[in-house]
Amino acid sequence: xxxxxxxxxxxxxxxxxxxxxxxxxxxxxxxxxxxxxxxxxxxxxxxxxxxxxxxxxxxxxxxxxxxxxxxxxxxxxxxxxxxxxxxxxxxxxxxxxxxxxxxxxxxxxxxxxxxxxxxxxxxxxxxxxxxxxxxxxxxxxxxxxxxxxxxxxxxxxxxxxxxxxxxxxxxxxxxxxxxxxxxxxxxxxxxxxxxxxxxxxxxxxxxxxxxxxxxxxxxxxxxxxxxxxxxxxxxxxxxxxxxxxxxxxxxxxxxxxxxxxxxxxxxxxxxxxxxxxxxxxxxxxxxxxxxxxxxxxxxxxxxxxxxxxxxxxxxxxxxxxxxxxxxxxxxxxxxxxxxxxxxxx
Amino acid sequence: xxxxxxxxxxxxxxxxxxxxxxxxxxxxxxxxxxxxxxxxxxxxxxxxxxxxxxxxxxxxxxxxxxxxxxxxxxxxxxxxxxxxxxxxxxxxxxxxxxxxxxxxxxxxxxxxxxxxxxxxxxxxxxxxxxxxxxxxxxxxxxxxxxxxxxxxxxxxxxxxxxxxxxxxxxxxxxxxxxxxxxxxxxxxxxxxxxxxxxxxxxxxxxxxxxxxxxxxxxxxxxxxxxxxxxxxxxxxxxxxxxxxxxxxxxxxxxxxxxxxxxxxxxxxxxxxxxxxxxxxxxxxxxxxxxxxxxxxxxxxxxxxxxxxxxxxxxxxxxxxxxxxxxxxxxxxxxxxxxxxxxxxx
DNA sequence: CTGAAAGCGCTAACAA
DNA sequence: TTGTTAGCGCTTTCAG
Numbered sequence: 001x002x003x004x005x006x007x008x009x010x011x012x013x014x015x016x017x018x019x020x021x022x023x024x025x026x027x028x029x030x031x032x033x034x035x036x037x038x039x040x041x042x043x044x045x046x047x048x049x050x051x052x053x054x055x056x057x058x059x060x061x062x063x064x065x066x067x068x069x070x071x072x073x074x075x076x077x078x079x080x081x082x083x084x085x086x087x088x089x090x091x092x093x094x095x096x097x098x099x100x101x102x103x104x105x106x107x108x109x110x111x112x113x114x115x116x117x118x119x120x121x122x123x124x125x126x127x128x129x130x131x132x133x134x135x136x137x138x139x140x141x142x143x144x145x146x147x148x149x150x151x152x153x154x155x156x157x158x159x160x161x162x163x164x165x166x167x168x169x170x171x172x173x174x175x176x177x178x179x180x181x182x183x184x185x186x187x188x189x190x191x192x193x194x195x196x197x198x199x200x201x202x203x204x205x206x207x208x209x210x211x212x213x214x215x216x217x218x219x220x221x222x223x224x225x226x227x228x229x230x231x232x233x234x235x236x237x238x239x240x241x242x243x244x245x246x247x248x249x250x251x252x253x254x255x256x257x258x259x260x261x262x263x264x265x266x267x268x269x270x271x272x273x274x275x276x277x278x279x280x281x282x283x284x285x286x287x288x289x290x291x292x293x294x295x296x297x298x299x300x301x302x303x304x305x306x307x308x309x310x311x312x313x314x315x316x317x318x319x320x321x322x323x324x325x326x327x328x329x330x331x332x333x334x335x336x337x338x339x340x341x342x343x344x345x
Numbered sequence: 346x347x348x349x350x351x352x353x354x355x356x357x358x359x360x361x362x363x364x365x366x367x368x369x370x371x372x373x374x375x376x377x378x379x380x381x382x383x384x385x386x387x388x389x390x391x392x393x394x395x396x397x398x399x400x401x402x403x404x405x406x407x408x409x410x411x412x413x414x415x416x417x418x419x420x421x422x423x424x425x426x427x428x429x430x431x432x433x434x435x436x437x438x439x440x441x442x443x444x445x446x447x448x449x450x451x452x453x454x455x456x457x458x459x460x461x462x463x464x465x466x467x468x469x470x471x472x473x474x475x476x477x478x479x480x481x482x483x484x485x486x487x488x489x490x491x492x493x494x495x496x497x498x499x500x501x502x503x504x505x506x507x508x509x510x511x512x513x514x515x516x517x518x519x520x521x522x523x524x525x526x527x528x529x530x531x532x533x534x535x536x537x538x539x540x541x542x543x544x545x546x547x548x549x550x551x552x553x554x555x556x557x558x559x560x561x562x563x564x565x566x567x568x569x570x571x572x573x574x575x576x577x578x579x580x581x582x583x584x585x586x587x588x589x590x591x592x593x594x595x596x597x598x599x600x601x602x603x604x605x606x607x608x609x610x611x612x613x614x615x616x617x618x619x620x621x622x623x624x625x626x627x628x629x630x631x632x633x634x635x636x637x638x639x640x641x642x643x644x645x646x647x648x649x650x651x652x653x654x655x656x657x658x659x660x661x662x663x664x665x666x667x668x669x670x671x672x673x674x675x676x677x678x679x680x681x682x683x684x685x686x687x688x689x690x
Numbered sequence: 691c692t693g694a695a696a697g698c699g700c701t702a703a704c705a706a
Numbered sequence: 707t708t709g710t711t712a713g714c715g716c717t718t719t720c721a722g
Contacts, residue, residue, distance in 0.1 A: 006486055008699055019709045024701060032707060049482060054462045055403050056699035059714045064400060066443075071429075080424035084416075087446045096443050096463060098411075101432045117399045118441060137394060141351055224626065258632060281569065282627075287603060353715055364693045369717060377691060401715035404698045 007048035016044035027052050067095045068115030072102050073127035077280045089305040109134045122312045144311030148304045151193040160304040163323040164194040168201025170328050175244050178335040180273050182215045184242035190219035195248055215242050227255025235264050250276035250283045250292055274333040289332035296324050352393035361389035372397050412440045413460030417447050418472035422625045423642055434650040454479045467657045489656030493649045496538040505649040508668040509539040513546025515673050520589050523680040525618050527560045529587035535564035540593055560587055572600025580609050595621035595628045595637050619678040634677035641669050
């Protein structure tokens with residue numbers, strides 16, 4: 001059987017002895033069509049291996065059932081999980097996902113414009129901020145954008161993020177309760193809104209406390225090895241040693257821990273407290289037992305997806321910003337909390 | 346400015362005072378059009394925020410510039426890296442990627458049929474085997490499929506994988522050289538062609554050796570914790586203890602290592618050798634120092650992408666199967682190789 | 691180099 | 707319930 005080209009609804013119509021429009025109805029849920037003709041058509045369709053051409057449908061219906069997903073932060077420890085969750089959630093709603101990768105902000109905008117050419121019904125952006133020119137284009141096209149992992153700065157976009165201020169204050173307070181005073185802050189991307197807000201929150205707490213301070217702030221440190229190296233450098237100046245280091249990622253914190261143990265003979269948490277961010281599985285393993293912050297990624301993805309879908313279905317909806325509460329998980333790399341402050345009931 | 350609908354080539358044509366077809370030409374690389382009219386059109390286009398509708402173009406050209414990417418194994422340690430690489434490589438060639446996730450083989454087939462409805466120009470499947478019915482449909486539609494991480498069993502599909510037999514033989518031989526005799530095999534998915542082939546290869550080597558044997562084979566073990574638990578169970582029977590365990594994933598091997606150290610007081614590699622698969626970063630860290638197998642993922646992805654593109658551009662091309670050589674990385678969890686066998690020059 | 695016109699495969703009124 | 711007809715926005719002959 002040498003089928004030159006794929007069967008279309010015309011071919012099926014001819015074989016079934018009905019009009020082409022009727023074939024279209026047979027493939028439209030809830031269209032008015034008699035059971036008998038539907039059967040004829042289904043028979044003809046399977047015979048010809050017919051499947052509706054969604055591209056043509058999209059053109060005609062002026063909606064593509066396509067969602068653009070722009071991904072930048074591939075080294076995020078949950079990158080694969082997030083992608084899976086996003087993909088599956090959107091699939092549930094009957095959408096397909098077009099992924100693009102972007103490194104620079106320039107690429108971000110280009111990718112976003114590409115999405116528009118593909119007539120996506122909506123876009124989700126993970127860890128990047130589109131320019132306001134692009135978001136305006138989107139607004140004009142009435143195509144909603146949801147930013148995941150960014151706080152709601154950009155115009156015309158919804159966002160889902162964590163409440164960085166709250167967790168920042170919480171970390172700082174907890175550290176102070178545990179009698180830590182000299183904080184070092186280590187981050188990957190200093191531009192990240194979350195890092196900025198957390199830093200500000202921590203600073204505001206230390207400012208209120210007479211002998212507490214942020215004694216150093218370093219950025220561009222990402223991953224285990226980077227942490228491993230960084231702690232040496234931090235420790236090298238005996239006059240400026242912190243007694244607590246707060247990292248923007250668990251991986252980095254684990255590297256620091258390893259550095260403390262292997263080279264520097266720093267006792268954690270006695271000499272130094274270490275706090276991570278993300279609560280990746282190894283952090284919970286007994287040999288690491290890292291105090292860290294758990295981010296409710298699943299809830300955030302669900303909310304992001306819901307928001308996007310809502311924006312697609314009701315284009316009059318205003319963009320919204322959501323912040324989720326992250327949770328500090330106290331484990332072995334911070335000193336035990338004094339009993340009195342625990343559940344002050 | 347309340348632009349009800351997006352501008353189309355018609356609108357641009359009107360504004361520029363040319364025909365719609367000319368606008369189309371202006372956006373077709375290499376079309377014959379004078380510099381002057383092109384400029385007029387570009388001016389009009391930017392004024393109207395016009396961008397060609399790729400959906401319409403696809404319908405008309407009968408090619409979507411869309412590639413379907415079916416992803417099943419999200420827990421693969423390199424999942425995010427692979428996705429990134431695939432996405433970026435295909436983007437280089439001017440394609441966009443539609444991702445879908447599938448758990449069961451049933452879902453695999455459904456997802457692949459969905460891709461067909463979206464008129465994808467080709468499909469890449471990571472770690473799954475489509476049914477032959479579906480691959481036949483694809484063949485009929487002249488839409489190439491490339492399987493990544495599967496050996497070339499399915500009809501009408503190309504595949505890119507590692508040479509599991511070679512690496513299996515290599516591992517077994519190396520272990521025998523190091524005076525190991527009793528092998529335990531631990532895998533996540535016993536159906537995986539790679540696992541099957543490696544097992545067979547190892548078995549064929551042990552068969553040739555009088556006192557070597559595979560003393561146990563366990564599957565369904567995936568991840569650090571699973572490995573951590575499994576080694577206890579393996580070790581619980583003093584009469585059937587292996588002196589080498591070969592894992593289908595580094596994570597699992599690392600869990601085993603931790604179990605050996607923390608609970609069982611097993612000396613590695615003196616009492617037990619441990620070999621992983623994948624060479625994830627922690628395996629190389631000094632505290633683990635795991636002997637493992639490095640898989641040339643980047644080369645494999647490049648080859649898979651090239652093969653797919655080639656298949657799209659020349660539909661007469663026959664499917665091909667590629668196998669890459671994996672590399673055994675000897676580190677600290679296997680006994681040192683006797684000097685005599687090293688470089689037998 | 692440019693315009694007119696005929697599709698691409700489908701949906702969506704509108705009649706019948 | 708069905709058929710007819712007119713698009714959806716673009717590409718691509720074919721003339722000019």
